[in-house]
Amino acid sequence: MIPEIIIRNAPALLIAVPMLAAFVTPVIAKAGNGVMKAWALLATAVTAAIAGIIAWQVLDFGTIIYTFGAAAPGLTIPLDSGGIPVRIIFTIDAMSAFMGIIAAISGFAVCLYAIASEKRQTGQEMFFALLLLLEVGILGMVSTGDLFNFFVFLEINSIAGAALVSYRIRGGLSVEAAMKYGFVSTLGGLIVLTAIGLLYGQYGALNMAMVATRMQFTVLDGIALAMLVTALAMKSGAVPMHFWTPDAYGLAPSSVTAFLVVASQASLYGVFRIVFTLYGGIVQTLDWTTVGWIVIVLGVLSMFVGVTMAIPQHDVKRLMAYHAVSQTGYMLLGVGVGIALLGTASFDTYGIVAMEGGIFHIFNHAMYKGLLFLTAGAIIYRTGTSDLNRMGGLGHSMKWTMLFFGIGALAIAGIPPFNGFASKLMIYESVYLFNPLLAVIAMVVSILTLASFVKVFHAMFMGPKLPEFAEVQEVPAPMLLGMGLLAVIVVLFGVFPDQVVAGLVEPAARALADQGAYIASVLGGA
């Protein structure tokens, strides 16, 4: 039913469709604003469909290899290259496909939401073009198997992200935030490039699988690892390099913030990919327990600092941004425990569960955090303020938004039957076996998160109807649909976590942990 040619070239289309659509958007806008929006929505929908096809292919038939410019996609090593994969190769294993689905769903929901939420702004064609480019950056980062290509997509991600943060200007405030974000991202990008240069200088290859097989773990490799992890952790907003997140998340349009969360997670994916795939083969030389504990400590710090900074905030989006930092900590904690146990007997019993929990949490976080930012945007759209102290009684007029916010808030606090509970339970159970104290900290942070969101819920929706908000109505249908889509996923994944974990998350965790299979899929044999 799906033409063979589409299936075969799906990895290229995954990038080509949103990128071409992005550059055509300003031209299409000449035909009218409505046409342009329909075009952008169509582009994200098609991208989501392609991401779905790729995930289905990967889960059914294994890792997809797509070599650009080769006679056949599977022809990774040209005959006259001396055994080096010189071409750019997309290597989409279960983990990449998993991240691709997150980005595609989120992109579609955000685009749907933005159609209504940005309608009062000027320059909308640029907004949608940049939104599509941001999607290109994220999808490229998670699909590519080439180090330099990864850097290029990282930069696309940074530039589009920074431009989108500044979109509303808001008397210069958004520009300040964008300046900070752009500066940090560019510096991070240059650090990543230097590290890639260090690796290329030693191993003469840019392909991740090739570098991984040649990896000797010299002093220079250690430096490169530190640089890569630092720069990417900075871009994913983990403590202690989280200073840009509250500004960028807080001052970007809400639709953009929901997508920036995914952009940050693509950087987190980069950290995992580099640690597991690039450096995973040197189990004997590198002290995995130490690396694991570094990640765990970063995670615990992020969890704790994020939530404690969130509690006193009175700007709803800044508050949510600090919670995003806190939730990133859970992912780092889960995967960190997996890293610490890598290669030991415990890895197969509970180490893999911890990793699955952390990876599942990436998906869940993108969904419920996106949902929360979108509901915050809906409130700001109608009331014109983001100050919690000035809100109140909105539950009378914005019932759907209240429902969606409630779902998102319960999910982030880890209350059953929502998806946050499913992944947090996996993290608690496995981390408890690793170190009970860490599990206790994780639970305390969850309780603080719940407390914080109960306060927000009360401030926004409860109480008598305020006179200044007498005119407030429910937000337009596209915004409700965008939020509704994410809310349905939050609930579905919470009700059927076992199916999702078995079908999607476990293959992703296994693919990440199994470096040999990754290398073999690119270089053959091994």
Next chain:
Amino acid sequence: MIANLPFIAVTVIALIGIVVILTRKNLVKMVMGLSLIEAAVNLFLVSLGYRNGGIAPIFTNAPAGEMVMPTVQAMTLTNIVIGIATTALLLSFVMLVYRKYGSADAGVMRRLKE
């Protein structure tokens, strides 16, 4: 020693860039510092691929002998283009900040701090 000269230059340029970013308050100068670091990275990449006495990596009718590595040159070219995009974007942010606040000094960007 003489072979390491490019890498020493890379370190010096990058350090100048970092010092500029840390000590200057003018946003334009901070962006210039960032551009300096970028230039250092570019120089680093090109020096990585240099082979003493190597010729340009053009295969058609090439004389025998070593060639310099072409991949890093392609990477440098790409990074130059990316650098132009980021610098232009950051400078346009500076322009907007100047227009809104009447100054391009990092000191005026205090409104976000709480």
